[in-house]
Structures are given as C-alpha cells and as structure tokens.
Amino acid sequence: MTTLTLSKALNAGLRKALENDPKVLIMGEDVGKLGGVFRVTDGLWKDFGENRVIDTPLAESGIVGTAIGLALRGYRPVCEIQFDGFVYPATNQIVSQLAKMRYRSRGNVSLPVTIRIPFGGGIGAVEHHSESPEMLFAHTAGLRVVACADAADAFAMIQQSISCDDPVIFFEPKRRYWDKAEVDTVSGVTRAMPLDRAKVVLEGTDVTLLAYGPLVRTCLESALAARQGGPGNGHSIEVIDLRSLSPLDEETICASVRRTGRCVVAHEAPVYAGLGAEIAARVTEQCFYHLEAPVLRVGGFATPYPPSRLEDHYLPDLDRILDAVDRASGY
Amino acid sequence: MTVESGGATTAAPTFQPREAEQLVQLLTPEGERIEHPDYPLDLTAADIRAMYRDLVLVRRIDTEAISLQRQGELGIWASLLGQEAAQIGSARALSPQDMVFPTYREHGVAWCRGIDPVKLLELYRGVSHGGWDPEEHKFHLYTIVIGSQTLHATGYAMGIQRDGAVGGEDAEAVVAYFGDGATSQGDVNEAFVWASVFNAPVVFFCQNNQWAISEPLEKQSRIPLYQRARGFGFPGLRVDGNDVLACYAVTKKAMQAAREGQGPTLIEAFTYRMGAHTTTDDPTRYRLASELEVWKLKDPIERVRAYLVRTGQAEPEFFAAVEAEAKEVGARVREACRTMPDPPPLSIFDNVYAEPTAILSEERERYAAYLETFEEAGR
Numbered sequence: 234m235t236t237l238t239l240s241k242a243l244n245a246g247l248r249k250a251l252e253n254d255p256k257v258l259i260m261g262e263d264v265g266k267l268g269g270v271f272r273v274t275d276g277l278w279k280d281f282g283e284n285r286v287i288d289t290p291l292a293e294s295g296i297v298g299t300a301i302g303l304a305l306r307g308y309r310p311v312c313e314i315q316f317d318g319f320v321y322p323a324t325n326q327i328v329s330q331l332a333k334m335r336y337r338s339r340g341n342v343s344l345p346v347t348i349r350i351p352f353g354g355g356i357g358a359v360e361h362h363s364e365s366p367e368m369l370f371a372h373t374a375g376l377r378v379v380a381c382a383d384a385a386d387a388f389a390m391i392q393q394s395i396s397c398d399d400p401v402i403f404f405e406p407k408r409r410y411w412d413k414a415e416v417d418t419v420s421g422v423t424r425a426m427p428l429d430r431a432k433v434v435l436e437g438t439d440v441t442l443l444a445y446g447p448l449v450r451t452c453l454e455s456a457l458a459a460r461q462g463g464p465g466n467g468h469s470i471e472v473i474d475l476r477s478l479s480p481l482d483e484e485t486i487c488a489s490v491r492r493t494g495r496c497v498v499a500h501e502a503p504v505y506a507g508l509g510a511e512i513a514a515r516v517t518e519q520c521f522y523h524l525e526a527p528v529l530r531v532g533g534f535a536t537p538y539p540p541s542r543l544e545d546h547y548l549p550d551l552d553r554i555l556d557a558v559d560r561a562s563g564y
Numbered sequence: 565m566t567v568e569s570g571g572a573t574t575a576a577p578t579f580q581p582r583e584a585e586q587l588v589q590l591l592t593p594e595g596e597r598i599e600h601p602d603y604p605l606d607l608t609a610a611d612i613r614a615m616y617r618d619l620v621l622v623r624r625i626d627t628e629a630i631s632l633q634r635q636g637e638l639g640i641w642a643s644l645l646g647q648e649a650a651q652i653g654s655a656r657a658l659s660p661q662d663m664v665f666p667t668y669r670e671h672g673v674a675w676c677r678g679i680d681p682v683k684l685l686e687l688y689r690g691v692s693h694g695g696w697d698p699e700e701h702k703f704h705l706y707t708i709v710i711g712s713q714t715l716h717a718t719g720y721a722m723g724i725q726r727d728g729a730v731g732g733e734d735a736e737a738v739v740a741y742f743g744d745g746a747t748s749q750g751d752v753n754e755a756f757v758w759a760s761v762f763n764a765p766v767v768f769f770c771q772n773n774q775w776a777i778s779e780p781l782e783k784q785s786r787i788p789l790y791q792r793a794r795g796f797g798f799p800g801l802r803v804d805g806n807d808v809l810a811c812y813a814v815t816k817k818a819m820q821a822a823r824e825g826q827g828p829t830l831i832e833a834f835t836y837r838m839g840a841h842t843t844t845d846d847p848t849r850y851r852l853a854s855e856l857e858v859w860k861l862k863d864p865i866e867r868v869r870a871y872l873v874r875t876g877q878a879e880p881e882f883f884a885a886v887e888a889e890a891k892e893v894g895a896r897v898r899e900a901c902r903t904m905p906d907p908p909p910l911s912i913f914d915n916v917y918a919e920p921t922a923i924l925s926e927e928r929e930r931y932a933a934y935l936e937t938f939e940e941a942g943r
Contacts, residue, residue, distance in 0.1 A: 290757050297715075298718075300719060301716050305716060306720045329709050335918070341698065
C-alpha cells in the first residue's frame with residue numbers, strides 16, 4: 234500500500250496503462266511538458282515521449298475528433314478536457330460520433346476512447362471551471378459515465394476505463410485531487426471492483442445516502458456527524474458511492490433502500506433533471522412497498538453555477554445533506 | 565461594401581475568382597486531351613475505359629435511387645449527379661491500403677471501394693445507419709454531421725504516423741471528402757490545424773459543387789477555397805472537378821506526397837451539383853435554370869466518351885456493353901431495394917455497448933414481452 238493523493242493515483246494509473254499497452258495515448262492541452270494544469274499527467278511526456286503523450290492544439294472538438302480517428306486505427310486515446318466547462322465544443326464529436334459509432338456500424342467498430350474531465354466546484358474558480366455536466370453524457374446511449382471519489386478508486390478506475398472497449402467519460406472531482414488515501418499499486422486492477430458497480434462506503438440502517446465524485450466525502454462526513462449527534466442526530470446513514478452514473482448499479486442501490494426504507498441522493502449538478510431524478514424514479518418503481526418516505530434530492534439549484542463567493546450556498550454541504558436526511562426521516 | 569446607418573454590414577465584398585486561373589485540367593469539356601507539366605498521366609486506354617464504365621454505372625445507380633425515393637422505397641436520397649468525375653477520379657487514384665472518410669454523397673467513391681450500392685440504400689431506406697465494415701473496405705461510414713469526418717481522418721492519419729507507415733513501400737495515407745459548405749465548419753478548420761502541425765498524411769478533397777443546399781459559395785468564402793490551405797501552412801490547388809483524368813492525377817500526386825511524409829494537401833474539385841441537395845430539396849426556389857444549362861455543357865461523362873470516340877480508344881460495342889451493364893446494375897439495385905426486409909424489432913437494442921448493460925437488457929426483455937402480447941392478434 235502506498236499513500237497517494239487522488240491526482241497522483243490517477244497519474245500512477247495512467248502510467249500503468251501506458252506501460253501495459255503500447256496503443257494507449259494521452260492527448261490534450263498542456264498534458265505534455267507541463268503535466269496538465271492539475272499535474273495529473275506529470276512526468277509522462279518525459280518518460281513516454283511526444284508521440285504517446287501529445288500536446289494538442291487548443292480545440293476540444295479537435296481533441297476528441299482526432300482521438301476517434303486514432304481509435305479507428307487501433308489506438309486507445311485518453312483525452313484530457315482541461316475543465317468541465319470546456320467540454321461543450323466537443324459535444325458533437327462525443328455525442329454524435331463517439332457514442333454512436335458502434336451502433337451505427339452494427340458492431341463493426343469499437344471506439345475505446347477515455348475522456349477525462351475534472352469537474353465540480355469548491356475551489357473558488359472563475360466561471361466555467363466548476364460545472365457538473367455529467368448528465369449530458371449519461372443521457373447519451375453508447376457512453377459509459379463514471380466518477381471516481383478517492384485515490385484508490387482513481388487508480389483502478391482510470392485503468393479499467395482505458396481497457397474498456399466502450400467510450401468512457403471519466404469525471405474527476407477536482408476539489409479532491411489533493412485528498413490522500415492508501416492505494417494498492419502493486420496487485421493491479423484485477424482484484425478491483427468492476428467499473429459499473431456502486432460501492433457501499435459506510436454501512437447504516439436508517440437512510441440510504443447516494444453520491445458520487447466530490448460529494449462522497451461530504452456524505453461520509455455527514456453520516457459520521459449524524460452518528461455522533463448534532464444535526465441528523467442519531468441516524469444510522471448508509472453511504473453509497475455510485476461510481477458509475479451510466480449504467481447505474483440499480484442492484485446495489487435497491488438492495489440498500491429495501492433495508493433502510495429511505496433514500497436521499499446528493500450531487501453538485503442541478504437537482505432538476507439530474508441523476509437524482511432518474512434514481513428517484515427507479516427506486517420508486519422497484520422499492521415501492523419498502524419506502525417509508527419519498528426519495529429526496531439535494532443538489533445544485535436550477536441556476537447557472539454562481540460566482541465563487543456564492544458557491545458555498547450552491548454546493549450541498551454537510552448541513553444541507555443532513556437537513557434532507559432529517560426530512561426523509563420525518564415521514 | 566454597404567454600411568447602413570446603424571453600422572450593420574449588409575454585404576461583404578465579393579471576390580470574383582478567375583475560374584481558369586490555377587485550374588488543373590487534362591480533358592476539356594469537348595473531350596480534348598491537354599497536357600499539364602506537373603501532372604503527366606500514367607493511364608492506359610483500358611484504364612480510361614474502366615473509368616468511363618465507373619462513371620456511367622454510378623450515375624445509373626444514382627438515377628435508380630432517385631426513382632426509388634419517388635416510389636416510396638427510400639426515405640431520402642442525396643444525389644451525386646454532376647460530381648461523378650470528382651469521385652471516380654479521386655477514388656481510382658487511391659491505393660488499396662489508403663483509408664477514406666466520406667460524407668453522405670460519396671456513392672462513386674463507395675463504388676470504387678467495393679461497397680455494394682445496396683448497402684448505401686440501406687441507410688437511405690432506414691434499414692441501417694451504415695451496414696458495412698469500414699476496415700474491410702478501407703471506407704468509413706457515411707458521416708452526416710457536416711465536416712465531422714475530417715477530424716477522424718486526421719486522427720487516423722496520426723495513427724498511420726505512429727505505426728511507422730509513412731514513407732517506404734507499404735506507406736499509407738488518408739483522404740477526407742467534404743463539400744464547400746463544410747469549409748465553414750469549425751471541425752474542418754481544426755482538422756486543417758491538426759494535419760498541418762502534426763504533418764499528418766491526409767488529403768482533404770473538397771468537392772466544391774457551388775451550393776450548400778440553398779446557399780451559394782459566396783455565403784461560405786470570400787476567397788477561392790483552395791487558397792485557404794496556404795493560411796494553414798500546406799499546399800492547396802483547384803482541379804476541374806468534372807474532369808476525371810485531372811481529378812485522378814492531382815489526387816494521385818497528393819496521396820503520394822502524404823505517403824512520403826510531405827503532409828497534407830487541400831484539393832478543391834470545382835464541380836457542380838446538377839440535381840437537388842437531396843430528394844427533399846427544390847433548387848428552383850434559389851437558383852436559375854440557366855446556370856444548370858451552362859454546367860450541362862461541362863458534363864463529366866460526355867467528355868470522356870467524346871475523347872474515347874475521337875481517339876479511337878473505344879468501339880461502339882464497348883459503349884453498348886456499358887449501357888447494358890448499367891441496365892443490369894440498375895435492375896439489381898431496384899430489386900434488392902424493394903425486397904429489402906425491415907430489421908427485426910429487437911435489433912434496436914444491439915451494439916450499443918460491447919456488452920449489453922443491465923438497464924439495456926431489462927428494456928429489451930420488457931419490450932420483447934410486450935411484443936409477445938400481440939402474438940395471438942395475428943402479428
């Protein structure tokens with residue numbers, strides 16, 4: 234076991250992928266000599282050369298579009314989109330080209346492209362640097378959409394995404410890049426949990442609390458606070474890290490809700506038409522007779538992401554999450 | 565330039581290209597063979613007869629497809645009428661190992677790459693989104709979102725570089741097809757940037773057919789399109805797009821340069837869309853019939869026929885045989901289209917992912933069960 238930040242764990246995972254498969258390429262803006270604006274690709278350009286770690290021109294559609302061409306040629310490109318708010322120029326290439334190629338070609342073509350996107354707020358950034366656009370992609374058939382929440386998962390999930398034969402949109406919780414955890418970098422990913430499964434990170438009996446990416450830690454802290462008294466006093470909260478947003482691991486979610494009878498979903502993305510809405514519909518359909526309360530959602534408002542001096546109001550924090558838990562428990 | 569009182573510009577100055585300037589031509593509209601110092605021709609009489617056959621057959625397939633759409637057998641068809649020479653000439657210049665990225669109008673190129681025309685009809689009938697294996701034919705799927713494929717072509721070419729397949733005997737290159745309208749797309753301009761800075765072995769083959777649905781070229785560019793290449797740092801040239809020999813020669817040379825590591829070339833094939841944009845379009849609403857009449861005199865097939873007859877390189881029997889074959893191909897395409905079955909309903913769920921997800925499998929099962937409820941009602 235090694236103690237690594239989430240950012241370093243991603244770096245180690247990318248390095249493993251580059252070592253294990255000569256077809257793996259890294260491409261994006263500033264990913265080479267600089268090592269990426271968050272240093273996730275630090276040192277890879279030096280060790281693997283500019284043919285495999287490619288500093289691209291500044292155009293996101295170009296990054297994804299040429300990655301598709303490289304994948305058609307048999308490569309496994311890993312694209313970095315520098316910030317969440319910069320992915321939209323690549324939307325045509327992701328939604329109309331990357332996601333649909335297998336379907337359009339009747340299975341003749343696989344596009345094993347991974348698109349890494351640092352996402353979410355909480356770092357005091359200027360506009361377009363704090364968004365959560367995951368549902369645009371989760372709503373697109375043909376894409377897998379995942380979000381890592383800790384260093385150990387980051388290390389394994391990035392390698393699993395790269396070796397996956399489907400395109401994967403890989404969301405990285407940018408405000409957790411510096412969080413440390415124990416990472417098993419020796420035994421590789423063979424023993425890791427499959428990419429499309431959710432993980433129970435804290436067991437509990439009263440309420441199921443679902444999150445992904447940056448809010449997993451917030452939810453964990455909420456659950457621990459609730460056990461120690463204070464807000465949400467006395468509730469035993471089960472926290473699940475969804476990990477895969479598309480497809481969704483309904484089995485793990487519903488098994489938990491059937492035990493607890495209550496479900497709260499938290500994400501930074503706007504509540505309106507967010508992943509919580511899909512989960513609420515599915516849980517209601519599948520766990521109807523087990524539910525003691527409606528599925529509640531806590532998340533961003535139906536507004537653009539606000540100026541950073543207001544982001545603490547916008548982002549779900551411990552208190553807002555436990556407020557939702559209290560409301561769910563009040564039924 | 566007209567400037568209104570509010571300061572809004574209503575009309576940009578129009579650049580009037582001198583059509584003859586820089587236009588590579590090896591066969592005049594009258595069928596006269598002319599020499600060009602940069603483009604000596606390596607074709608035999610048999611090669612040119614084979615190209616004539618290609619031109620006639622793809623026009624016949626196109627004519628059949630338009631009729632099939634009118635009869636309700638196809639949902640839509642994008643005709644290549646008038647662009648046969650640009651497509652056959654460029655496609656016959658390719659090596660088998662070269663990769664092609666087409667738009668949705670490249671029926672002539674598809675023909676040269678060995679795609680059964682019936683496969684093209686599948687797309688326009690609504691039976692598939694493109695039923696061929698791109699690697700098998702080295703011909704990618706038709707791309708409908710304008711210009712997107714130019715980036716795929718460039719990325720593929722970057723893969724060729726990484727495979728060490730530039731220079732040498734078995735060198736490969738890529739050709740990306742697109743139209744005049746596409747040159748306004750961001751993706752096409754990004755592809756130019758990428759191809760240039762990475763020196764990728766890709767040829768950009770632009771069929772300037774003068775019209776992007778209803779918008780004439782002036783809505784896309786103030787300068788001749790081939791001149792754009794210079795600003796990106798690679799050569800561009802204009803070829804008579806209705807001259808199959810010239811299209812062959814310029815493409816052959818540009819592909820060879822790409823294979824040798826000399827990077828990209830932009831070819832502007834100056835041609836004309838003689839028909840509608842698609843069968844849903846009505847060009848009489850936006851262009852004059854007189855324009856079409858002018859271009860009819862530059863027909864890409866007639867000049868090859870005139871050349872072959874004048875030089876005694878083809879006998880009347882040859883033309884009769886091609887005509888007979890065209891009828892046969894037309895009949896086969898017609899019959900295959902009319903008898904083409906709809907795909908089974910549950911194939912909707914196939915090939916979304918490498919392995920079906922749990923949610924997809926559940927939807928499939930539920931819909932299958934739902935369909936079963938109609939069984940006894942005589943489905």
